[in-house]
Each structure stands twice: as structure tokens, then as C-alpha cells.
Amino acid sequence: MSKLSITPAFSHTLLHPVTITLRGPKGERSEEITTVDLRRVKGKDLRAIGGITDEAEVTLTLVARLSGLDDHQVDELDAADIEVLGRQIEAFLKSGQKTGRRPSRP
Secondary structure, X not given: OOOOOOOOOXXXXXXXXXXXXXXXOOEEEEEEEEEEEEOOOOHHHHHHOOOOOOHHHHHHHHHHHHHOOOHHHHHOOOHHHHHHXXXXXXXXXXXXXXXXOOOOOO
């Protein structure tokens, strides 16, 4: 599998690897996806999911954005692998710095 140049914050070996058939001007070839690397969530990712209300769609959108996989590749991932990736994305979101006012010191 060709990989995009990202600095992974989390790497998941797929429980159920996926084989994608790619068609192009040079013919057809198969590509196996065995691992998914996620980078950390950025502000642009949060902005991209701002209007999405469906939790599953938020997860799928973030998996695509953070991994560099396209929508078709993410659609082929097994639900068990999506669950693992979704839990990691939740951990990324919870580990960020809290916003808002600091409590006053007495």
C-alpha cells in the first residue's frame, strides 16, 4: 500500500484488512490496506465536522481526514476497525487543552 506522508500519532493494524481495486489509465491493480495511521485532530478538522449531527458520519469523516484515506476506502473498513479508530479519535479530542476562562485565584 502506498502511504501518504503524515506523522502518525496512532497506528492501527486492521483486524480485517481491506483489498481495494484501483482502475486507471494503466489498467487495474489491487491494493491491500493493512494499517491505518491517524494524525492528531486540528482546528480545520473540527470545522469540517461542525455541521454534521450524525455520530457515525462524524467518525467516518474524521477517519478519512486524519488518515488520508478517501471516502471509498473508509467505506470498505470493517465496523470493528472503525470502532477502534473512533475510540482513538475520541481520545485525541479529550486530550486537548480545555478552553474557556480560568478559575479566579482567591
